[in-house]
Amino acid sequence: MSYLKFNADYLFTGHEMLDNNFVLITDETGVVVNIISLSEAGENVQTHKGILSPAFINCHCHLELSHLKNLIPEKTDLVDFVFKVVTQRHFDEEIIFEAIAKAEDEMIKNGIIAVGDICNNTQTFLQKQKQRIAYYNFIETSGWLPAVAKTRFEKSKSFFDQFCQLPSANNQLSMAPHASYSVSDELWQLIQPYFFQKTTTIHNQETSFEDEFFLTGKGDFLRMYSLMNIDNSFFKPTGKSSLQSYLHKLDDAKNVLFVHNTFIKKEDIQFVKNEWKNNPSPFFCICANANLYIENSLPPIELLIDQDLNIVLGTDSLASNHSLNILDEIKTIIKHFPKISHTQLLQWATINGAKALQMDNILGSFATGKKPGIILIENNDSENLTQQSSVKRIL
Numbered sequence: 001m002s003y004l005k006f007n008a009d010y011l012f013t014g015h016e017m018l019d020n021n022f023v024l025i026t027d028e029t030g031v032v033v034n035i036i037s038l039s040e041a042g043e044n045v046q047t048h049k050g051i052l053s054p055a056f057i058n059c060h061c062h063l064e065l066s067h068l069k070n071l072i073p074e075k076t077d078l079v080d081f082v083f084k085v086v087t088q089r090h091f092d093e094e095i096i097f098e099a100i101a102k103a104e105d106e107m108i109k110n111g112i113i114a115v116g117d118i119c120n121n122t123q124t125f126l127q128k129q130k131q132r133i134a135y136y137n138f139i140e141t142s143g144w145l146p147a148v149a150k151t152r153f154e155k156s157k158s159f160f161d162q163f164c165q166l167p168s169a170n171n172q173l174s175m176a177p178h179a180s181y182s183v184s185d186e187l188w189q190l191i192q193p194y195f196f197q198k199t200t201t202i203h204n205q206e207t208s209f210e211d212e213f214f215l216t217g218k219g220d221f222l223r224m225y226s227l228m229n230i231d232n233s234f235f236k237p238t239g240k241s242s243l244q245s246y247l248h249k250l251d252d253a254k255n256v257l258f259v260h261n262t263f264i265k266k267e268d269i270q271f272v273k274n275e276w277k278n279n280p281s282p283f284f285c286i287c288a289n290a291n292l293y294i295e296n297s298l299p300p301i302e303l304l305i306d307q308d309l310n311i312v313l314g315t316d317s318l319a320s321n322h323s324l325n326i327l328d329e330i331k332t333i334i335k336h337f338p339k340i341s342h343t344q345l346l347q348w349a350t351i352n353g354a355k356a357l358q359m360d361n362i363l364g365s366f367a368t369g370k371k372p373g374i375i376l377i378e379n380n381d382s383e384n385l386t387q388q389s390s391v392k393r394i395l
C-alpha cells in the first residue's frame with residue numbers, strides 16, 4: 001500500500017498545534033496511519049503553507065431553511081425572526097431542493113465533514129441519501145399548546161420514521177425539542193423516549209426575554225404568542241431561569257447540545273454541573289454570526305471558557321447567516337474575543353464537535369485509524385488565523 005504524507009507550517013491534530021517538524025501519514029483513502037517527525041518521513045512529502053487540520057464539524061444547522069438566504073432582515077429580534085421564518089411558506093419545492101443542494105456544496109467546499117442538522121420536515125431527505133456529509137438529524141418538535149401535543153408528535157414521528165430509512169453509516173437520528181417556550185410538558189413527555197441514550201439538542205437562552213418569561217410570565221414572548229394566535233393563559237411561570245426550568249426533562253439523553261446560550265448565566269452553568277455530575281454530557285454550541293444577525297448580540301464566551309465547558313461551533317441556517325462556514329464563525333469570535341487561543345477555537349471546531357455528535361470514533365482528530373478529512377487553513381503569509389484566512393479541502 002502506498003501512503004500519503006502531509007506537512008505544513010502547522011499541523012493541528014484535533015487536540016494540539018504541532019510545528020512544521022511533523023508529518024501526517026495517511027493511506028490513500030485518508031485513514032490516519034500516524035504522525036511522525038519530518039526527519040523520519042522519507043520522500044514524497046507534500047508541503048503546504050498554512051495549518052493542516054481535521055475537517056470541521058458544524059454542530060447546528062437547519063439545511064431545510066437554505067432557501068431563506070437574504071430574505072429575513074438583520075438585527076430585529078428573535079420574535080420577529082421566528083415569526084418571519086414560520087410564515088415564509090410560499091416556495092416551490094424545486095427552489096427549496098436546489099437551495100439545499102447548493103448549501104451542502106458550500107459546506108463541503110468550506111471543509112465541513114459532519115453536521116448536526118435540525119429537521120422540521122423531510123425536504124433534506126433526498127440530499128442526505130447521497131451521503132456526501134455525515135449528519136446527525138435532530139427531528140425537531142414544537143407546540144406550545146398542550147392540546148396540540150399529540151398531533152405535533154405524530155407529525156414528527158412520521159418524519160422520524162422516514163429519516164430512519166437513511167443508511168446508518170452516515171446518519172444518526174434523534175428527536176429534539178425546539179426550545180423551552182415552544183414545547184409543552186405534554187409534548188416533552190411524548191418525545192423523551194426518542195432521545196434516550198442519544199444526542200439531542202435545544203435552542204437555549206437565545207434571547208433575554210426567554211428567562212423573563214419563565215421567571216415572571218411576562219416579556220416579548222407574549223407578543224409572539226399573540227402574533228401567532230396562541231392562548232398562553234394556561235402557563236404558570238416557574239420562577240426559575242429557562243434552562244433551570246427544563247433541564248431535567250433531558251436527563252435520559254447521552255449528550256445534550258445547548259445551542260446559542262446568548263443569555264446563559266453563571267448560575268445556570270453551575271446548575272447543569274451540579275445536576276448532571278455523570279451524565280448526560282452537556283455541550284454548548286456557539287453560533288456567533290447568527291446571534292449577530294438576529295439580535296446583534298454574542299454569548300458570554302469567556303464565561304463558558306472559564307467554566308471549562310465543552311464548547312462547539314455551529315452556523316445555524318442561511319435564514320440567519322450569510323455563509324455556512326465554520327471558519328467564518330471562528331473569525332467572528334476572534335474579532336470580538338481576540339484573546340482566545342486559535343488552538344482552542346480549532347478544538348471546538350473539530351474534536352469537540354465530533355464528540356457532541358458521537359462521531360469521534362471516525363472524525364475530529366488525526367488519531368490512528370480515523371478518517372477525519374484533511375483541510376488546509378491558508379493564512380496569507382501570517383502564522384495565525386486572520387480575517388483573511390481561507391479554507392480548502394485537501395482530502
Ligand SMILES: [Zn+2]
Nearest residue numbers: 062203316317
Ligand atoms: Zn437554530
